[in-house]
Amino acid sequence: MPSGIITKGIGGFYYVSSEDGTYECKARGIFRKNEMTPLTGDRVVFSILDPVLKKGSLDQILDRSSLLDRPAVANVNQLITVIAAKTPEPDLMLLDKLLVNSEASGMRAVICINKIDLDVQDERRDIYNAYSCAGYRVLETSSMENIGLEELKAVLKGRISVFAGQSGVGKSTLLNMVMNTMVMKTGTLSGKIERGKHTTRHTELIEIEDGGYVVDTPGFSSFELAGIGRINLQRYYPEFSEHIHACRFSGCSHLNEPDCAVKQAVADGLISGGRYGRYVDLFAVFKLEEDMKYKK
Ligand SMILES: Nc1nc2c(ncn2[C@@H]2O[C@H](COP(=O)(O)OP(=O)(O)OP(=O)(O)O)[C@@H](O)[C@H]2O)c(=O)[nH]1
Numbered sequence: 337m338p339s340g341i342i343t344k345g346i347g348g349f350y351y352v353s354s355e356d357g358t359y360e361c362k363a364r365g366i367f368r369k370n371e372m373t374p375l376t377g378d379r380v381v382f383s384i385l386d387p388v389l390k391k392g393s394l395d396q397i398l399d400r401s402s403l404l405d406r407p408a409v410a411n412v413n414q415l416i417t418v419i420a421a422k423t424p425e426p427d428l429m430l431l432d433k434l435l436v437n438s439e440a441s442g443m444r445a446v447i448c449i450n451k452i453d454l455d456v457q458d459e460r461r462d463i464y465n466a467y468s469c470a471g472y473r474v475l476e477t478s479s480m481e482n483i484g485l486e487e488l489k490a491v492l493k494g495r496i497s498v499f500a501g502q503s504g505v506g507k508s509t510l511l512n513m514v515m516n517t518m519v520m521k522t523g524t525l526s527g528k529i530e531r532g533k534h535t536t537r538h539t540e541l542i543e544i545e546d547g548g549y550v551v552d553t554p555g556f557s558s559f560e561l562a563g564i565g566r567i568n569l570q571r572y573y574p575e576f577s578e579h580i581h582a583c584r585f586s587g588c589s590h591l592n593e594p595d596c597a598v599k600q601a602v603a604d605g606l607i608s609g610g611r612y613g614r615y616v617d618l619f620a621v622f623k624l625e626e627d628m629k630y631k632k
């Protein structure tokens with residue numbers, strides 16, 4: 337039986353890209369019984385109902401390797417977190433939350449600093465260094481001046497990647513550059529007006545030339561990290577891991593404990609002070625939320 341991948345779902349129809357083109361499929365009743373809703377990104381087996389009109393019926397959803405919540409996409413294996421070197425000012429707390437979220441869901445994260453054409457004084461260097469030190473791949477791009485786009489393409493090749501980040505950082509413009517066409521609306525139109533009107537945005541996988549898929553998302557200004565908890569938070573800072581074993585206390589949370597190797601590494605410049613400071617802030621937010629929950 338033919339198989340493929342769901343590139344989008346609209347009004348009960350699922351569009352399945354297969355070797356033999358795209359089929360418009362309906363889901364069979366069994367999925368509703370099993371409470372399995374087919375998602376964009378799902379790899380599926382389907383039957384062909386009409387080979388000419390390319391209509392089919394979904395028979396089976398194959399196991400998902402990952403499940404992203406917002407937007408709901410299955411089998412994503414890479415998050416491209418985009419910030420702008422300038423305009424808008426980088427929201428590094430948002431970036432860190434996105435990174436923690438992707439570590440927690442076992443997804444590779446890559447950071448893309450876009451609009452470097454605006455950063456003539458190289459003000460982005462601190463950000464570049466902090467996140468490279470943390471072990472992340474950091475790309476520097478400019479859609480305007482065509483810088484770094486080949487590198488970005490190489491990173492996207494053969495994977496399912498979701499682009500995420502603040503509104504206006506240039507996610508859709510980057511995707512259009514990578515695709516060589518204007519598939520995405522850019523500028524203020526894409527985010528603000530559409531969202532203000534509550535236009536439904538379908539989450540769509542877009543196939544790229546070299547193989548692989550990309551998903552654009554509307555920018556957001558805030559992001560809630562759910563279900564992580566303050567105790568586990570430190571596990572999602574890759575740059576902490578090589579120091580943690582040297583803390584005096586095994587349950588060290590790297591805040592006020594004596595002989596903390598993480599704090600020492602910050603003092604020695606091995607861990608970015610900014611990243612550590614935002615860890616402390618996030619920890620405090622989680623603590624507050626957890627304390628409130630227990631009081632209820
Ligand atoms: N100077 C400069 N401007 C850019 C660059 N990339 C995008 N822009 C501009 O930044 C603005 C926002 O770009 P978009 O691609 O719509 O940003 P977005 O991240 O998709 O925004 P949302 O869809 O709202 O989340 C547009 O006016 C683009 O022309 C760049 O590399 N350099």
Ligand SMILES: [Mg+2]
Nearest residue numbers: 507508521526
């Ligand atoms: Mg956009």
Ligand SMILES: [Zn+2]
Nearest residue numbers: 583588590596
């Ligand atoms: Zn410690």
